[in-house]
Amino acid sequence: MIDADYDAHERSRWAGRAEAYQRSFGRLCAYPTQALLEAAAVRAGRRVIDVGTGPGTVAAAALARGAAVLAVDAEPSMLDAARRAAPGAALARAALPRLPVRTGGADAAVANFVLNHVGDPAAAVAELRRVVRPGGRMAVTVWPSPHPPLQRLWREAIDAAGVSAPADLPRLAAERDFPRTETGLASLLAAAGLVDVRCTTVTWVHQADPADWWAGAAAGIGSVGLVVQRQPAAARERIRREYVRLSAAYRDADGTLRLPTAALLGSARVDRPGT
Template identity: 55%
Template sequence: MTPFDESERRAWAGNASAYEAGFGRLCAHPVPRLLDAARVGEGVRVLDVGTGAGSVAAAAGVRGAVVTAVDAEPDMARRARRAAPGARVQIAALPQLPYRTSQFDAVVGNFVLNHVGRPRAALDELRRVARPGGWIALTIWAAPAAPGQALLGRAVQAAGVQRPAELPPLAPEDDFPRTVDGLAGMLRGAGLTDAGCRALSWDHRTTPEEWWSGPAAGVATIGRIVCSQGPAGIERIRRHFTALAAEFVTPDGALVLPHTALLGYGRVPA
């Protein structure tokens, strides 16, 4: 496990409820297209890696798929079991999954590559457990970030807050371009055929209070950065967030945030 992986485990530990109430709704947006890209339908044996609160597993179950799902965080796994009662949900983490080679017809990961320290090794493991001819589909956040996705980071920067040393970034040698070409190229580099990628853009509708509640509760890396500052620092970031959020607030008080994700897909050679 890399230092980045260890930091990610700490960032998500015990935060399933706060994630589900805010960021979870955002991350559920690409689910139908993710499942379409992996050809998930009736009777398909699908593995959902990094299931979180279970939105992908639940949607795959509605399609009649035979669903297995994993997450590294036990509280996330518990929520996924409630969301997708027909799925087999286990605790496991990339890049080592407890499944046989070629066990699944389709493998999907909704934003999971954003949270692993060795993305290429993770992708190799996803390929290992997918059968020849099976599809792999993944979403990641695009870089540079869309305006709505960048809002919280801008508030932290405006408050003069630096990323704490105990939150290591992904090692440069493990990173890859978070672009259409970058993700498609990594999929091809893993030996997948018919590989491609497309950008998905949408406006996420929330409220300033809901959007602030996630980082204020310590959710994800941004939450750990916010909460590392103590009460006075947190309040300073919140004031900047409120001021910057005003450009995205509609007359009815909603916060409408433009986001862009990348959907990559490819097929294991038959």
Template identity: 50%
Template sequence: MTAFDLSERRIWDGRAEAYARTFAGLCAHPVPALLDAAGVGTGTRMLDVGCGSGSVTVAAVGRGAVVRAVDAEPGMVEATRRAAPGADVRLGRLPELPYPDCEFDAVVANFVLNHVGRPEATIEELRRITRPGGLVAVTIWQVPNGAGQALVGRAAQAAGLTRPQWLATVDAEHDFPRTREGLGALMSSAGLGDVRTETLAWDHHVGAEDWWAGPASGVAAIGQLVNSRGPGGVAAAKREYDVLCAEFAKEDGELALPHVALLARGSV
């Protein structure tokens, strides 16, 4: 594993429940479009890679697909098993998954490429386990990101917090532009054909305290940044966050946070 992969394992260790309570709702937004892109319907043999809390698995089961799922975090595996009791859910880490060649009609990965140190090798692995004529579909967060996605980072910066030294980034030789063009090129270079990409933009509506609960609990890299100086740093960032929230507050008291993601699909 790369330094980034090791960093990701540390970030997510034991945080499945906190993720389910906070950021899982945001990440579930593209699920219908993701499944449409992969052609998932009745009888489709589908693998949900990086299944998290199980939103993709549950939706695919609802479409009548024959679903299996895999995640690197044991807590996420258990969460998906609870959410979809009939699905075969396993523990597995990219870029080597515990499935034979050509096993699936469709393989989907919802916001998984954001969490791997070798993105091209990951797509190659998804292609390996997809049958000829099958489809691979993925989502990632766009860079530059939406204003809502940047909110907590702005608060942390205003509070003087800095990225922890152990929090690694993807090695330059493995990274790619997080744009439609960059994602499309990655899919093509990994051997997929008929690659199509699109931009997904939406406002995530959530209470200010609920949105803060994710990073305050240490969820994701932004949570590690917020907690990098202990309770005092968290409190300082929260004060800045409360001020910045006014930019996104609606009359009903919720925040409307603009997010931008990318969706790509390719055929084997």
């Protein structure tokens, strides 16, 4: 059963936010792009579906490899951005776990930081498997737990400001969640009937302008943005002040933030037709 409330909430939280996302978290999420495409064996002439394309970063990189790309997203502002970034890609408004692709219609599927935003990760992986032909590969990225310093910075700023997440925010049902570890992600892929499962941790240092990084949270981007936007003005200002104070430990001499972070990269091969 799909968690409709969770998925509907995820759709609403991204409405009209493509520009804010690109200014802040979009650059962060772009880092694993080439590793993601390599894990999915994206090559010239391959048919690739980029699920949750966002502003089209992965789609554009796949096109640069000579692939034929279908870029899918549920949010119109993201599709507009993807159209500009990847003008050679076909676009479709859709979301997991229902993709407008026939069974086995793609040579590869990629989903960059998408499984973090679905109400039923197992159903989402099953749909990715369905659309990839036997012999093709799929690859996904998710944020790990425990959180690396970049994500911990936001949690520490919120805690220091004395703020709690709103109690009415939808949460992924425990029985549908999976451990955000290499083993947990690999198990999720294997449970879908995928083979040659691989999972690694990609690490990097994200560089950001402090104002741009705060602007994303203030605009409601990411989990931290959900918390920030739901606060009264005084609480938002407390979070901002704590963010400025705590982020000073990560600033270079020129003021640029250098935030260590990581992502889980999982990939697998489809060995028989999906359903």
